[in-house]
Amino acid sequence: MLVPLSWLKEYVPVDIPTAELAHRLTMAGVEVGGIKETGAEWDPGKVVVGEVVKVEPHPNADRLTLPTVDLGGEAVTVVCGAPNVAAGQKIAFAREGARLFSARSGRIEPLRAANIRGVKSAGMVCSALELGIGDDHHGILVLDEDAAPGMPLVHHLGDAVLDVDVTPNRPDCLSVLGVAHEVAALTGLRAAEPELDYPEEGDPIEDQVSVEIADPHLCPRYAASVIAGVRVEPSPRWLQEALEKVGQRPISNIVDVTNYVMLEYGQPLHAFDVEKLKGARVVVRPARQGEALAMLDGETRELSPPMLTIADAHDAVALAGVMGGSETAVSDGTANILIESANFDPVNTRRTARALRLGTEASYRFERGIRAELAPRALRRATRLMLEVAGGRASKGIVDSYPGRRAAPTARVTQRRMKQVLGVDFGSEKVESTLASLGFEPAGDSKGDGAQGWDLRMHPPYWRSDIAIEEDLIEEVARIVGYDAVPTTTLSTPIPHPQPRPREDMREELRDALAAAGMYETISYPLTSLKTLTDSEALAGAPDPLRVANPMSANMQLLRTSLRGSMLETLASNLRVSTGKGLRLFEIGRVYLPPKEESEERGLPEEREVVVGAVTGPRYDLTWLADSGDMDFFDAKGMVEAALRRLRLSAAYEPEAAQPFMQPGKAAAVSCNGKAVGLVGEVGLEVLERFDLGGRRVAMFELDLESLHRAAPDQSYGYRAIGRFPESERDVALIVDSGVASAHVQAIIDRHKLVKSSIPFDIYAGEGVPAGKKSLAFRVTYQSDRGTLTAEQIDRAQAGILRQLSSKLGAAIRM
Amino acid sequence: MVVTSLDNIEAVRVAALAELESIETLEGLERWRVSHVGRNGDLTKLLRGLGSLDPESRREMGAAGNRVKALFEERLSVKEEVLKRALLYASVDDSIDVTLPGWPIPGGRLHPTTRMVRDLCGAFVSMGFQIMEGPEVEWDRYNFEALNIPRDHPARDMWNTLWVNYADEREGRPMLLRTHTSPMQARIMEKTSPPIRVVVPGKCYRYEATDATHEWHFVQIEGLAVDRGITFSDLKGTLYEFARRTFGEERRVRFRCDYFPFVEPGVDMSVDCFACDGGGCRVCSNTGWIEILGAGMVHPRVLEGVGYDPSIYTGFAFGLGVERIAMLKHGIEDIRSFYSNDVRFLQQT
Ligand SMILES: [Zn+2]
Numbered sequence A: 001m002l003v004p005l006s007w008l009k010e011y012v013p014v015d016i017p018t019a020e021l022a023h024r025l026t027m028a029g030v031e032v033g034g035i036k037e038t039g040a041e042w043d044p045g046k047v048v049v050g051e052v053v054k055v056e057p058h059p060n061a062d063r064l065t066l067p068t069v070d071l072g073g074e075a076v077t078v079v080c081g082a083p084n085v086a087a088g089q090k091i092a093f094a095r096e097g098a099r100l101f102s103a104r105s106g107r108i109e110p111l112r113a114a115n116i117r118g119v120k121s122a123g124m125v126c127s128a129l130e131l132g133i134g135d136d137h138h139g140i141l142v143l144d145e146d147a148a149p150g151m152p153l154v155h156h157l158g159d160a161v162l163d164v165d166v167t168p169n170r171p172d173c174l175s176v177l178g179v180a181h182e183v184a185a186l187t188g189l190r191a192a193e194p195e196l197d198y199p200e201e202g203d204p205i206e207d208q209v210s211v212e213i214a215d216p217h218l219c220p221r222y223a224a225s226v227i228a229g230v231r232v233e234p235s236p237r238w239l240q241e242a243l244e245k246v247g248q249r250p251i252s253n254i255v256d257v258t259n260y261v262m263l264e265y266g267q268p269l270h271a272f273d274v275e276k277l278k279g280a281r282v283v284v285r286p287a288r289q290g291e292a293l294a295m296l297d298g299e300t301r302e303l304s305p306p307m308l309t310i311a312d313a314h315d316a317v318a319l320a321g322v323m324g325g326s327e328t329a330v331s332d333g334t335a336n337i338l339i340e341s342a343n344f345d346p347v348n349t350r351r352t353a354r355a356l357r358l359g360t361e362a363s364y365r366f367e368r369g370i371r372a373e374l375a376p377r378a379l380r381r382a383t384r385l386m387l388e389v390a391g392g393r394a395s396k397g398i399v400d401s402y403p404g405r406r407a408a409p410t411a412r413v414t415q416r417r418m419k420q421v422l423g424v425d426f427g428s429e430k431v432e433s434t435l436a437s438l439g440f441e442p443a444g445d446s447k448g449d450g451a452q453g454w455d456l457r458m459h460p461p462y463w464r465s466d467i468a469i470e471e472d473l474i475e476e477v478a479r480i481v482g483y484d485a486v487p488t489t490t491l492s493t494p495i496p497h498p499q500p501r502p503r504e505d506m507r508e509e510l511r512d513a514l515a516a517a518g519m520y521e522t523i524s525y526p527l528t529s530l531k532t533l534t535d536s537e538a539l540a541g542a543p544d545p546l547r548v549a550n551p552m553s554a555n556m557q558l559l560r561t562s563l564r565g566s567m568l569e570t571l572a573s574n575l576r577v578s579t580g581k582g583l584r585l586f587e588i589g590r591v592y593l594p595p596k597e598e599s600e601e602r603g604l605p606e607e608r609e610v611v612v613g614a615v616t617g618p619r620y621d622l623t624w625l626a627d628s629g630d631m632d633f634f635d636a637k638g639m640v641e642a643a644l645r646r647l648r649l650s651a652a653y654e655p656e657a658a659q660p661f662m663q664p665g666k667a668a669a670v671s672c673n674g675k676a677v678g679l680v681g682e683v684g685l686e687v688l689e690r691f692d693l694g695g696r697r698v699a700m701f702e703l704d705l706e707s708l709h710r711a712a713p714d715q716s717y718g719y720r721a722i723g724r725f726p727e728s729e730r731d732v733a734l735i736v737d738s739g740v741a742s743a744h745v746q747a748i749i750d751r752h753k754l755v756k757s758s759i760p761f762d763i764y765a766g767e768g769v770p771a772g773k774k775s776l777a778f779r780v781t782y783q784s785d786r787g788t789l790t791a792e793q794i795d796r797a798q799a800g801i802l803r804q805l806s807s808k809l810g811a812a813i814r815m
Numbered sequence B: 001m002v003v004t005s006l007d008n009i010e011a012v013r014v015a016a017l018a019e020l021e022s023i024e025t026l027e028g029l030e031r032w033r034v035s036h037v038g039r040n041g042d043l044t045k046l047l048r049g050l051g052s053l054d055p056e057s058r059r060e061m062g063a064a065g066n067r068v069k070a071l072f073e074e075r076l077s078v079k080e081e082v083l084k085r086a087l088l089y090a091s092v093d094d095s096i097d098v099t100l101p102g103w104p105i106p107g108g109r110l111h112p113t114t115r116m117v118r119d120l121c122g123a124f125v126s127m128g129f130q131i132m133e134g135p136e137v138e139w140d141r142y143n144f145e146a147l148n149i150p151r152d153h154p155a156r157d158m159w160n161t162l163w164v165n166y167a168d169e170r171e172g173r174p175m176l177l178r179t180h181t182s183p184m185q186a187r188i189m190e191k192t193s194p195p196i197r198v199v200v201p202g203k204c205y206r207y208e209a210t211d212a213t214h215e216w217h218f219v220q221i222e223g224l225a226v227d228r229g230i231t232f233s234d235l236k237g238t239l240y241e242f243a244r245r246t247f248g249e250e251r252r253v254r255f256r257c258d259y260f261p262f263v264e265p266g267v268d269m270s271v272d273c274f275a276c277d278g279g280g281c282r283v284c285s286n287t288g289w290i291e292i293l294g295a296g297m298v299h300p301r302v303l304e305g306v307g308y309d310p311s312i313y314t315g316f317a318f319g320l321g322v323e324r325i326a327m328l329k330h331g332i333e334d335i336r337s338f339y340s341n342d343v344r345f346l347q348q349t
Helices: A018-027 A153-157 A176-187 A237-245 A253-265 A346-355 A361-367 A374-390 A415-422 A428-437 A470-481 A502-516 A530-535 A564-577 A633-646 A685-690 A705-711 A742-751 A791-809 B006-022 B026-037 B042-052 B055-090 B112-125 B154-158 B183-191 B232-247 B300-305 B322-330
Strands: A002-004 A031-038 A047-058 A061-070 A075-077 A090-095 A099-102 A107-110 A114-116 A119-121 A123-125 A159-165 A210-213 A221-228 A270-273 A281-286 A292-294 A300-302 A308-311 A316-319 A337-343 A399-401 A411-414 A447-450 A453-459 A583-593 A606-616 A651-655 A662-672 A675-683 A698-704 A728-737 A755-764 A773-782 B137-139 B175-177 B196-205 B217-227 B253-257 B263-272 B289-298 B314-321
Touching: A002 A176, A002 A237, A018 A031, A018 A159, A018 A176, A018 B253, A047 A153, A090 A153, A176 A253, A176 A428, A210 A221, A210 A399, A221 A281, A221 A374, A237 A253, A253 A270, A253 A361, A253 A374, A270 A316, A281 A337, A292 A316, A308 A346, A337 A374, A346 A361, A411 A415, A411 A470, A415 A453, A415 A470, A415 B232, A428 A453, A428 A470, A470 B253, A470 B263, A502 A583, A502 A606, A502 A633, A502 A705, A530 A564, A564 A583, A564 A606, A564 A698, A583 A633, A606 A633, A606 A705, A633 A651, A633 A662, A633 A675, A633 A698, A662 A698, A662 A705, A675 A705, A698 A705, A728 A742, A728 A791, A742 A755, A742 A773, A742 A791, A773 A791, B006 B026, B006 B042, B006 B055, B026 B042, B026 B055, B042 B055, B112 B196, B112 B217, B112 B232, B112 B322, B183 B196, B183 B217, B183 B300, B217 B289, B217 B322, B232 B253, B232 B263, B232 B289, B232 B314, B232 B322, B263 B314, B289 B300, B289 B322, B314 B322
Parallel strands: A210 A281
Antiparallel strands: A002 A159, A031 A159, A047 A061, A047 A090, A061 A075, A090 A123, A099 A107, A114 A119, A221 A337, A221 A399, A270 A337, A281 A308, A292 A300, A308 A316, A411 A453, A447 A453, A583 A606, A606 A698, A651 A662, A662 A675, A675 A698, A728 A773, A755 A773, B137 B175, B196 B217, B217 B314, B253 B263, B263 B289, B289 B314
16 A cells, blocks of 8 residues: 555644654554655756746747746746646746656656757756656646745655555555554544535435345445536546556546545445436346456456346446446546445455456455445545536435444453553553544443453444454554563463474484485475376375365476485486586475375375485595595495484395386385385486486485384483403305395394304405305404303304304305 | 812703704713713712812702703703604605695585574573474365464465365365464364463475565474463563574564464564664665564464463464575575575585
């Protein structure tokens, strides 16, 4: 909502600096998002008021004239191309060097001295466009009579326009008067109400038109007046200026007044050509199914109930609260008009505007719920102004049909509640005077300071529709007194018992572990496309993803069921900008799966947290120390091992050849305590091609957090004393079939009760090892908790292990 | 036999120390020791000669001689260390160019949003708040209706919504991607009874074109405190303390009236602009203030909706945008930096 200071001052004589006014409004909840100063760029010495003394023809050009302008004792002659210049006019005059908007260049430029067709021009008589206050540049801007020649133009026309961001609860502030009421409360001034009376010289309204309301819920109130014998013509300057300042284009005096009063009161109005209302009837009724209406914007729309229409005896002539129809619109030839000022149901208006995608200034106000009390006031105001600018005779009386009348609302505020909500009691006097400054009126049955404390009942002013409960009044008082006046205290209520969050703790620990392992955390969008999910083999065997009903783009239509695709996309986009570096990335995020039957919230998807990690490129950044080679399966697995170690989980890895996402021989299923928790492997070659990663080696892992959490129900960490007796290390080298997994060998070694741990440290096939075999070397650590192991004991243990390996796996000792 | 005198002692000191300088072997050092402080060393002899002096001279020269002896012993041990160390490395010539870079150990990083969420939640946790999380795919009921934003309410325009394609016979299309973390207010209150003091971090979504200052996907932190006796004053105090911890002592804080349908009275909190210290600049749209969060006293209708008696229980709620605060703290100008996942952005500290 744009509010010119000059317009505001018609109701409230505010004289504090504009910036201070804007600050007070903002602090009170009526946020001033910006202030546009008109005339700030007009140099007071160079752009001044002038009076046209005489106009002589240009000797060399028919279309040009030579007005002589009095600048307050100084007379200058200029060359002018405007058709409307005439002696006696007060005009805006610019001297050489004044910075003005140039229609030719489209920029603000200094005015240069000109010699036009042989006559030197001492300056320029300005149009609204050149001054930056309107679109018109064909004619000069004619000022009001009272402008004094020689006066800087900024003193006469300069203004500041407040750009107010109105919150949805305050339709009253979608009007200059509403903002004026706020200003009054914030400055201790009183706001004057506009003049509403006018001579009622025409025929009685009842003889001219009848109004019927079919549904009082959809139209609680309908007020109308008729003016006969108007002249439809351009509005006077003051009206055009007022509208231009708030960004509205003047149309005609009748339409301009309806717009002006809408901006003044926040009450939308509409003017009909009475002659075109068949049967001289106004019927407010829901549209018929399929009923067509040609509207003011030139479109014809098909309506359906319960969209509300204004109809005459036969047809819909306007869409109530949204837009008028073109058939009954005021045109140049219109002589008799009906002015409508009505109240329409907010919800129905909003639904109608949304269904037709036709939001208007009117629907915007109605859907916010304006007060029905505005309707007759705005009607009288508009009638008065139309008589002033368009002549005619107003009907005797007005229509004011108010079937939706409700009792005047009352709101109550008590000392007890104010203290309970704010933590402070401003006292009944302060509360009452603050509410009075906002236009609230005592409702009579208030109680002073009794045993229960004070208790005030107030009627909200006729323009406020947002006051219903006690907290509303408390906010009114607090925002006007100022939130600064409320004390600042710390919470003194008991701190609730903490609830353990083992799953989230584990997730955060995992996050730290992966970052500590050298990975960067990424966060990606959870919306994806079918293509990304398909390309990353995330759909096979998985449930159908949920779909967004109103997607913003084609690649964000589905709720992801896997993080793989976005991770591969992230890799690819990073590789496009830095090709030579190794990348280690991980993300912990949610996937969205169809609801589980047993979930307590039937219908909502299961949001499962998963971890995905990816590594590719050189193991080390370029270094003089070594060529470290590219990362592979074992880098990814190393990350997983590091992370699971941090979570005190031990994992088993089994070859996984069936997963289409990974390469068949380079993928492992990860399980903890016998429960599957995820996957680690090198990404399949065809998958890499699809993500523009062809030719690279990418190793990834996926872990399911919920499964990890279930595998490790006890998250408390602990320490144990180390063994008292010394450890002994022995190396053993074995020859086994090349298909034997090292983990199987190790499991057999570790089963021995004296073995504390073992690590494979060498794998070899080739010369010296029979074909189809491989050599596996382990370093085995022995320790007993009963005593120091002797060499004989260790020999015996190792011999026993070898017997087991030999019988179970056909292993032989490598000599 | 040399007569012991101060001059003689000084002459021995000067000569011996000069000699010590040039010694390069442990053998040479041993010879030096023998010739000065050994049984027949020159200093030893001078000290031995003290006996023939009168008591006063003996005391005076004895003190001088012993000082020099102590000095010789100290120098001797230092020189011995130096020579031994030289000997240890003398046989190996493997010095390195210490100016070359070391192994490029990869260093990981948490995402800036993660770090910011932890910092911000941490400030509230230290004030007794607990962290909770909730679903991102929500019912209209929790995202709007329970928050006093009925269907067809114009306030709905404040949250452009992404709807999930899920049909329901009764309610039409009630499933959506939550537009704020506020639905957790009702969820938490439904499940527990006061006292409540929680913060809820989480992703939120809006149907919004992405540009330098708008992301359709962002992280919010919701806060909620409900109990008997919680007031607007407590809200101010809690948020003031939060701002102090997050932005530092020197930032000024401002509370102004604002509107959110689920609170009454409503507030937004601003801090004075980091860029211009309140003087007005581009960052703060010339106001000198930057809005940090929206808050207010929980609306009685929200409390009633979850079965709390608003005449007994009061509380406050707030919601803050994590990226916005991170942008302000770190001077990041484009919100798109967060989720384009460019390693060049992520690798910064
Ligand atoms: Zn600033």
